[in-house]
Amino acid sequence: MNTLTKSLAGLGLGAALSLTAGTALAAGGGGCGTFVNAEGVEEHLACSTAPIDFTNKGSLQNGAKIFMNYCAGCHSAQYVRHSRIAKDLEIPPELVEKYLMVTTDQIGDHINAEIDPEIQASWFGAAPPDLTLETRLRGDDWVYTYLLSFYEDPSRPWGANNLVLANAAMPHVLHNMQEELSAEEFKSEVGDLVNFMAWMAEPARHDRQVIGFFVILFLLVLLIPVYLLNKEFWKDVK
Ligand code: HEC
Numbered sequence: 001m002n003t004l005t006k007s008l009a010g011l012g013l014g015a016a017l018s019l020t021a022g023t024a025l026a027a028g029g030g031g032c033g034t035f036v037n038a039e040g041v042e043e044h045l046a047c048s049t050a051p052i053d054f055t056n057k058g059s060l061q062n063g064a065k066i067f068m069n070y071c072a073g074c075h076s077a078q079y080v081r082h083s084r085i086a087k088d089l090e091i092p093p094e095l096v097e098k099y100l101m102v103t104t105d106q107i108g109d110h111i112n113a114e115i116d117p118e119i120q121a122s123w124f125g126a127a128p129p130d131l132t133l134e135t136r137l138r139g140d141d142w143v144y145t146y147l148l149s150f151y152e153d154p155s156r157p158w159g160a161n162n163l164v165l166a167n168a169a170m171p172h173v174l175h176n177m178q179e180e181l182s183a184e185e186f187k188s189e190v191g192d193l194v195n196f197m198a199w200m201a202e203p204a205r206h207d208r209q210v211i212g213f214f215v216i217l218f219l220l221v222l223l224i225p226v227y228l229l230n231k232e233f234w235k236d237v238k
Contacts, residue, residue, distance in 0.1 A: 050144035054206035063196025
C-alpha cells in the first residue's frame with residue numbers, strides 16, 4: 001500500500017502541469033484528496049498524470065472496449081452515440097455492433113447503463129453517475145488516479161475502498177484485470193480507458209488545441225507586419 005501511495009505521490013508534478021495546461025480543474029482545487037496512512041498521519045495524495053493522446057487510435061479503441069465491457073453495465077454515457085465512436089475512433093461499424101454495443105442493438109443509440117441507476121442506488125447506496133463528462137468535472141488525472149487507487153478493505157460491503165474517494169460505493173470492478181496483469185500493464189490499460197473517457201467528454205479537444213496553436217502562431221507572425229506598418233504610418237508625425 002505504502003509503495004503505491006509513494007509512487008502516486010512521486011508523479012504529482014504532472015497534476016500541476018496539466019492544470020496550467022488548461023485541462024479541467026481537479027475536484028477540490030487540485031490534488032486527489034487526503035488519506036490517513038499506516039502511521040495514522042494524514043497525507044495528501046497527489047494525482048498521477050493520465051496519458052492522454054487522441055492521436056493514438058489504438059489506445060482510444062482499447063479504452064472504448066474496456067469502457068463498454070467494464071463500466072457501461074452500471075454507468076451510462078448518455079451524450080455519446082455508438083455511431084460517433086465508430087466514426088471518430090475509426091472502428092468499422094460492424095465491429096462496434098458486434099463488440100461494443102452491450103446495452104442496445106441500435107448503433108445510433110446513446111450509451112445507456114445496462115441496469116437502471118435507481119435500482120443500483122438501492123444496491124450500492126449511491127447511483128453511479130453518468131460518465132460522459134466525468135473527466136471534465138474531475139479532471140483526467142483525478143479519474144486516472146481514482147481508478148488506480150482501489151485497495152482491499154474487508155470493512156467495506158464490496159471488500160474494497162478507494163484512496164481518492166474514501167468509502168466509494170463503487171466496487172473495484174477492475175480487480176480481476178489488476179490481478180492478471182503486471183502493474184505496468186494495468187496502468188497502461190487504465191490509461192487507455194481514461195484516454196477514451198477524455199475523448200468522450202470532449203471529442204474536439206485535440207483539434208481545438210492544434211487549431212489554437214496555429215491561431216496564436218498566425219497572430220504572432222501578423223504582429224511583425226503590423227508593427228512595421230505602424231512605424232511606417234507614424235514616422236512623419238512628431
Ligand atoms: C457495479 C457497478 C459499477 C461498475 C461496473 C462501475 N462503477 Fe463506477 N461507480 C459505481 C457507483 C455506485 C459509483 C458511486 C460511488 C460513490 O459515489 O461513492 C461509481 C462512481 C464512479 C466514479 C466517481 C464519480 C464521482 O465523480 O464521484 C467514477 C470516475 C467511476 N465510477 C468510473 C467507473 C469506470 C471507469 C468504470 C469501468 C471501469 C466503472 N466506474 C464501473 C458503480 C459502478
